[in-house]
Amino acid sequence: MDTTVMLPPRPDRRWTLAQQLGIDTAVVRFWGEEEWWEYDTLVRTKNRFKDHGFSLDVVEDRPPMEKTVLGKEGRDEEIATVKQLLRNMGELGIEVYCWVWTELPVGVPRTSDSIPLRGGSLTTGYDHRDMEGAGPHPEAGITEEELWDNLQYFLDEIVPVAEEAGVKLALHPDDPPISPVRGVPRLVTSLESFERILEMHPSPNHGVTFCQGNFAAMGEDVPEAIDRLADDIHFVHFRDVEGTPDSFVETWQDEGPTDMLATMRAYEAAGFDGPIRPDHVPKMAGEDDREEAHAGYTDMGRLFAVGYMKGLMEQAADEPSLDDRRN
Ligand SMILES: [Mn+2]
Structure with a gap:
């Protein structure tokens, strides 16, 4: 496994x-930068990371997709x-595109x-009653059926391009x-929904960001x-959460x-050797809100999480497999 963290596109303390x-592996989010999917922005970003000793392997951001x-x-x-983003990533050897489907009515709501x-x-935390206090979203009329159809349309367009570009x-x-x-219905909310979505257009290039906290909440x-x-x-x-989805x-x-x-043992057993990063961390003493590092993305908790992950990974990697132990 390749320990990584999410970084902005330009060098700073992070x-x-x-x-x-x-x-030495980076995940980039562009934090609102314009037209970042264009080749010239991506090539400069890739090379900027390279010049600082990082291989940029993951894009974790998404061009606008509300109409989609x-x-x-x-x-x-x-x-x-x-599609242009995927082709550019393929050209530059950026291997993984982390994306979300719904992102309505807001990205990752926390109350x-x-x-x-x-x-x-x-x-941070979430309470569904507090969220619903905002009243229905303007797009509240759309049905789950329509969203599934729209997702099918999207996957049929996109997965072949990801295959061609060699992007996961x-x-x-x-x-x-x-x-x-x-x-607004949301589709990607259970293990079964993931299995259904993978079946909608099966491909080795169509897979999952396993965000542990969400599976724990499920x-x-x-x-x-x-x-x-x-x-x-x-x-x-x-990451981890305590509680239920609501x-x-x-x-x-x-x-x-x-x-x-x-979980680390399970990744080992699955032969997973891709990028893994700490997700949301608590804010620690003296860490003020920072505009581009909203709640969950402060520095000190992340340092702790990376150290903890490395220890667990070493432990999981050193253990004889279950089969070895049985022999
Ligand atoms: Mn996540």
Whole structure:
């Protein structure tokens, strides 16, 4: 497995910290930069990372896709942009595209950003009743059926291009994994929905971002879910939550209900050797809100998470496999 972190497209303290942690693989998010999917932006970004000792292996961002999701006029232009992104990534050897489908009515809604954890560290949480207080979203009329049709249309357009470009699509769950939110159905909310979506256009290039916290919220046995998706996992988000899809708190990586060593063993057993990054972390003492590092993306909790992950990975890799132990 390849430990990595999400970084902005230009060097700052986060790049330096990643270097100091011994990380040499980068995941980029463009944090609102314009037209970042164009070749000239991507090539400069790829080379900027390279000049700082990083291989840029993952794009975790998405061009606008609202018309695509809703099946509205203009979706083909949006899809053409995604195809262009995939071709550019293929050209530049950026291997993994982490994407989300629904992202309506808002990206990753949280209803609290200052829930106290140990020592006064602060975390985010979600309460569905608070969310629903906003009332129905303007697109609340769309049906689940229509969304499935629109997803099929998208996959049939996109998966062949990913195959041609040699890019691995890695679908991230809808976070929180609950449907509907403010009247808009969400599709990617269970292990079964992932299996259905992978079947809609099977391909070695069409796989999953295994965001552990979402699978924990779904009530899945997380290591078993890893076993089930196995070869289809292209990217991992390492985090945990306590609660259910309609009411949860994001925990410290070492303090949630999931057996995190068992998840590392499951990736080992699945032969997963792709990128894995810590996902949302609590905010620690002295960490003020930073515009581009909204809740969940502060530095110090991430340092802790990376160290913890490395320890677990070493342990999982050193263990004799179950088969060896039985012999
Ligand atoms: Mn995630």
